[in-house]
Amino acid sequence: MDIIMLVLGMASIGFGLAAFVISLIENEKSAAYRFLIVFLSIGSLFLFLSFSDTDVLMIVKLAIIMMTCVLLLLFLLPVGQKRAWKQQMPSLRIDERHTMFSRNELIPGTEAFESYYSEHPEKKALDDLFRSKAGLLKAESSLYHPLQFAAADASFETIATMKSQVNGAVAEKQVDCNPQEITTFLKGWIKKLGAISCGVTELKPYHLYEVGGRADRRNVTISNDHKYALAFTVEMSKEMVDAAPSGSIVMESAQQYLDSGIIAIQVAAFIRSLGYEARAHIDGNYEVVCPLVAKDAGLGEIGRMGLLMTPSLGPRVRIAVVTTSLPILKDESYHDYSMIDFCEGCKKCADACPSQAISFEPRENIDGVSRWQINQEACFTFWCTVGTDCGRCMSVCPYSHPDNWLHGLVRFGIRNSSAFRPMALKLDDIFYGRKPKPREAPQWTQPKNLQ
Numbered sequence: 001m002d003i004i005m006l007v008l009g010m011a012s013i014g015f016g017l018a019a020f021v022i023s024l025i026e027n028e029k030s031a032a033y034r035f036l037i038v039f040l041s042i043g044s045l046f047l048f049l050s051f052s053d054t055d056v057l058m059i060v061k062l063a064i065i066m067m068t069c070v071l072l073l074l075f076l077l078p079v080g081q082k083r084a085w086k087q088q089m090p091s092l093r094i095d096e097r098h099t100m101f102s103r104n105e106l107i108p109g110t111e112a113f114e115s116y117y118s119e120h121p122e123k124k125a126l127d128d129l130f131r132s133k134a135g136l137l138k139a140e141s142s143l144y145h146p147l148q149f150a151a152a153d154a155s156f157e158t159i160a161t162m163k164s165q166v167n168g169a170v171a172e173k174q175v176d177c178n179p180q181e182i183t184t185f186l187k188g189w190i191k192k193l194g195a196i197s198c199g200v201t202e203l204k205p206y207h208l209y210e211v212g213g214r215a216d217r218r219n220v221t222i223s224n225d226h227k228y229a230l231a232f233t234v235e236m237s238k239e240m241v242d243a244a245p246s247g248s249i250v251m252e253s254a255q256q257y258l259d260s261g262i263i264a265i266q267v268a269a270f271i272r273s274l275g276y277e278a279r280a281h282i283d284g285n286y287e288v289v290c291p292l293v294a295k296d297a298g299l300g301e302i303g304r305m306g307l308l309m310t311p312s313l314g315p316r317v318r319i320a321v322v323t324t325s326l327p328i329l330k331d332e333s334y335h336d337y338s339m340i341d342f343c344e345g346c347k348k349c350a351d352a353c354p355s356q357a358i359s360f361e362p363r364e365n366i367d368g369v370s371r372w373q374i375n376q377e378a379c380f381t382f383w384c385t386v387g388t389d390c391g392r393c394m395s396v397c398p399y400s401h402p403d404n405w406l407h408g409l410v411r412f413g414i415r416n417s418s419a420f421r422p423m424a425l426k427l428d429d430i431f432y433g434r435k436p437k438p439r440e441a442p443q444w445t446q447p448k449n450l451q
C-alpha cells in the first residue's frame, strides 16, 4: 500500500509541475498557481502517508486508494459516449437577408430599406436599436482603439479586393483525377497552407442560402449545382481571443477571414485549372452557411453559442468553403454526443455573454433540427456598441483551450465518459474561473504613445 501511495504522490507532483509549466506557457498565471498548489499539496500528503504506518493512517490510505480507483474508472470507462442518433436535416434554406450583416447594410431612405421593413415590420424596432449605436469599427464605439480598429479595417478591405477572385473561368482541358488521390492532395495542401482541419461533404440544398443578402447578391436567388463542398478551419490566436471583447478580437477575426479566404481562393483557382468548376466562399461573399457545411464535412458540432465546435480548438476557428464539381471523396457528417451533453451542463458562454444573447435552456426543435439559437439582434447590438465582434463566448468556452496534452487529456475524458463531464466542467471553473475576466490584449497591439 505504501508503494502505491508513493507512486500516487510522485505522479501528483509530476502532474502539478507539468500543468504549472504548460499554464505559464499559455499565459494562464492563476491556473498555473492553482495547479501547483492543488497537486503539490495532494502529492505531499500522499508522500507523507507513504512513510507513516499507524492503524488509523492505514484506513486513510485505503480510502484514498479506493477513491483514486473510482476517479480513474470515471475517467476511463466509456460510458455515455453515444446516443441513438439520426442525421437531422433542415427542410428550409436560410434567407441571407435576415442575417445581421445583411440588415446592417440597409441604408435608411433607400428602396431596399423600405422594402425590407415593409415586408418584415417586426424587425424594425430591433434594428433601429443597433442603428442607434456607434457601429462596428467606428471611432465613437466604447472599445475604440485607433490601431486595432484600423488593422481590422485594413484586413476587411483586403478581403473586399478579393471578391472578384472567388469564381473564374474553367480550363478547357479537363485533367482526369483519381478521387482518392485528388482528395488526399487537396486536404494535404490545404493543411500545408495553414488550415487546422479539412473535410468534404456533398453539397445539399440546406447548405445554400435561399436568397443572397450582401452587396450585389441582395435579392438574388442562390443557385449552385456543384456536387461537393470542401470545408476547412483556421485557428484564431488564443492571446488575441482572450482579450475579447477588446479590439484584438476583431483584428484576429478579420485576419483569419483573410487567411482562410486566401486559401479558399487559391484552392478554387487550382481546381478550375484542372478543368472543373469551383467557387470560394469567403467573408462577405458566401453562398453557403459555413457551419452547416463544416459539420457535414466532419469538422465539428454546433454548440450552445451557435458556432462550429471543433474537437481540438472548440469554437476558436474560422471556416471557409470551396464548392466544386470535381469528384472528391466525402467524409462522414460529424456527430459527437459528448459535446452536446457537455454544452447542456456547461452554459459558461451564456453566463459570460454581455448581451444575454445565449440561451440557458435545452436545445429546441427549429425547422426539424434540435439546436440552440442565439438572439442575433442582442448580440449584434452589443457589437455595434463596443465596435468589435465581441467573442467573449468563444474566449471562455472550455473547448477553446490550446490543443496540447493537458487539455487533450481532459477532452479525452469528456468524449469517453459521461460521468467525467460534470467533473471536467467543475475543474475548468476551479482552475480557469466560471466567468474569467478578459485579458489584456498583447502589448504590441496597444502602444502607449498614441497621439
Ligand code: SF4
Residues within 6 Å of the ligand: 303, 304, 305, 342, 343, 344, 346, 347, 348, 349, 350, 393, 396, 397, 398, 399
Ligand atoms: S462555453 Fe460551454 S456551453 Fe458554451 S459552447 Fe462552450 S462548451 Fe458549450
Ligand code: SF4
Residues within 6 Å of the ligand: 305, 352, 353, 354, 355, 356, 357, 358, 374, 378, 379, 380, 382, 383, 389, 390, 391, 392, 393, 394
Ligand atoms: S459574441 Fe458576445 S454578445 Fe455575441 S453571443 Fe458571444 S458573448 Fe454574446
